Amino acid sequence: MPSPDRPNPPRSNLERTQATRHALLEAARVLFVDKGYADTSTPEVSAAAGTTRGALYHHFVDKRDLFRHLLLREAQAVKAEILAASADDPSPRQALIDGAQAYLQAMTVPGRTRLMLIDGPAVLGLGDATAIDDDNAADTLREGLAAALDRAPAEIDALAKLxxxxxxxxxxxxxxxxxxxxxxxxxxxxxxxxxxxxxEAVD
Incomplete structure (x- = not known):
């Protein structure tokens, strides 16, 4: 713990950059959930984050790019919860079941369903939104099915999508x-x- 007589050391450029980026994403999340993507402006996000529009455009190309990074962060958080819930399971089948429960629980975080399943496809397009999901929650489902079922890869892919x-x-x-x-x-x-x-009874 720093001495009360000694100020905290100044943050590095990397730390300041990360803090600004985090503040912008946090502010954007609140505004996109409360007001919707279309009704949120970049000046509002900058003001809420306590920074400037120049800082926002230093980190993100535009509002759509900001939203894309926010959506990616949400998807990665869901994947992390799925992996954490299923990491110690004794079998691929139990891992799938526990991962499924973790997914549904993770999606109850306020605003997450709107961001990922409603605004995501509308703002980014179905292709880009699906690609983010394919690299995260859908990826864990596909891998889990492949480990649990003796099926051809094409059948696994179809099952995973459905x-x-x-x-x-x-x-x-x-x-x-x-x-x-x-x-x-x-x-x-x-x-x-x-x-x-x-x-059998559901766990």
């Missing part, structure tokens, strides 16, 4: 006010059927 869409729909339903436990249990029932498990 299940990913179902999980996204489940997250949207929960966000819209559906009973979370009922949705979660239904998705786990579906996942167990895909895995070929016998009927």
């Amino acid at each position: 299940l990913s869409a179902a999980f996204d729909r489940a997250a949207l339903e929960i966000d819209a006010g559906a009973e979370p436990q009922a949705i979660s249990e239904s998705m786990l029932w579906l996942l167990r059927r895909v895995l070929g498990d016998d009927d």
